[in-house]
Amino acid sequence: MKAALLYGTCTGKTEAAAELIRDEFGEDFFETYEDIAQLEPGDLAQYDFIVCGVPTWDVGEIQYDWQDVYDELDSVDLAGTKIAFFGMGDQGGYPDTFQDAIGLVYLKMLERGAEGKIGFTETDTFDFTESKGVIDGKFCGLCLDDDCQPELTEQRVKDWVEQVKRELEAVPA
Template sequence: MKAALLYGTCTGKTEAAAELIRDEFGDDFFETYDDIAQVGAEGLSGYDFIICGIPTWDVGEIQYDWQDVYDELDDVDLAGTKIAMFGMGDQGGYPDTYQDAIGMVYTKMLERGAEGKIGFTSTETHDFEESKGVIDGQFCGLALDDDCQPELTEQRVKDWAEQLKSELGV
């Protein structure tokens, strides 16, 4: 399986979470582990599986590097590519836009032919009002909040990695 773990970050928190995920899968699982700015939209095609790390930035916006990719996705064919999302957000400071970015990028990638429904997680341990990241009553990926719940990040990543491995059959 040709797999990539790609992230965008401004504060380093999403990169730190990506490192935890990489550690759970092992160094050899991902062919590419990189900042999305180095890969770009065209670089997404050709993978069997991509984990995308996307922080929600400002008030419900996609992080800058991912925004550039998002804007160029209309020209990319992702048919046959399975995707899983993880996002960083601040449910205390931005309860009306918590984890919006994962939902926005997830939806756009599905429109480009990607296969989803992998790595969805419960909203139960999060306290927020609205989120574009909630699809069918669950987050469309792993929701992390190192501002309000940093003590939960490592266990959430471990549990999510095991869930993904099971869903992927690896």
């Protein structure tokens, strides 16, 4: 399986989480490990599995480099590509738009043919009001909050990577 771990970041927190996730999957799992700013949207279609790290910025907005990709996704065919998301946000500062960005990019990629429903997580260890990242009652990926709950990040990553590996094994390649 050709896999990529792609993250966007403004202040480095999503990159730090991406590093934890890569280590947890194992060094050889991802053929590509890259800041999304370094890729063209069309590059995404070559992978069987993409893990996308997307922080929410500017009150409910997609981080800028991911926004550039989002804007061009209409010309990218993601049929046959499995996707999983992790997000970075701040539930204390932005409880009404907590982790919106993962939901926005996730739904756009589904629209382009990608296969989702991998790595969904429960909302109950977070304190927020509204989130576009919640789909069918769960976050559509791993949510991390290094502003309010940095002490939980490492374990959340470990549990999530284990879950994603299990789920990938359960679905046909």
